[in-house]
Amino acid sequence: MQEHLLIVGLGNPGEKYALTRHNIGFMILDRFVYAHHLTWDNDTRSQALYARLNHTKTSVFFLKPQTFMNLSGKSVAAFCKYHTISHILVIHDDLDLEFGAVRFKLGGSSGGHNGLKSIDSMWGNEYVRMRCGIGKPPLGEHKPKEQCVIEYVLGEFGAQERKRLEEICVYGVRALEFFIDNPSLGALQNAFNTKQVRNEQV
Template structure:
């Protein structure tokens, strides 16, 4: 099994913000496959199981994402972990795939690194860098 995690913050306030790029990508994938997510209180996350993949959207807020990831990873005995996340260091729309590496100051990755190590795969989604980082990552893409 492969655990595919999209990082983001829960609640409508954060819908379609740059920081929720991971959620948006998983939502698009699930929609394209004509599937749906179901909430799992056990993992405090929305889950969708498809073939050998578990798609996960943690509902813990970004800086505690590792809790949901670790819970689901252990429960499903996932052999591979792929995290889809926003990346300030990449230009808007650029996507890069890599294994391991530093967290680049990303609080969701810090949480996962602390609980699961950092030897997982990453799909880095460029959101570019704004003058005020907090305002930038929490702004909508159309701003």
């Protein structure tokens, strides 16, 4: 049986969340699917939207869980139950990286990210991560830190950020194309780990 690569973008379903910082995983996958003329289909068993790319080396599935962020792992686990998945790459927003930074790593802590926590609880944490920096939220004087974080990740990118967001999405697509052609984390890190996505790189 052929093994497959699964690329998961994290986010929340619905127009309300479409342009929020927490949905950058969805945004990059949408850009990839559009660039490669693929289509999203609904998989009711895993409560997710999925697309498939038949590559010369392997078949690649792209997954957008529709369970809301906190239950992303439930969707991923259900999808993996019906497909032979050899490797997983998860695209997610990261508060610990400045906006515009993109880094790749294997495993490690969820860093408090509820989508990663959910996947870790259902699958384990040995998967590749595309960490897309969104920066830290401004802390309000009269608000708990946790509330500030929630409002920030569920808030939309600002006008100036959106100009950079397109560049980041293109950069993410190129990184995915590279990884699909050459599924080596070391090579991916050497080619695409960056402190800031710059105009000349996209």
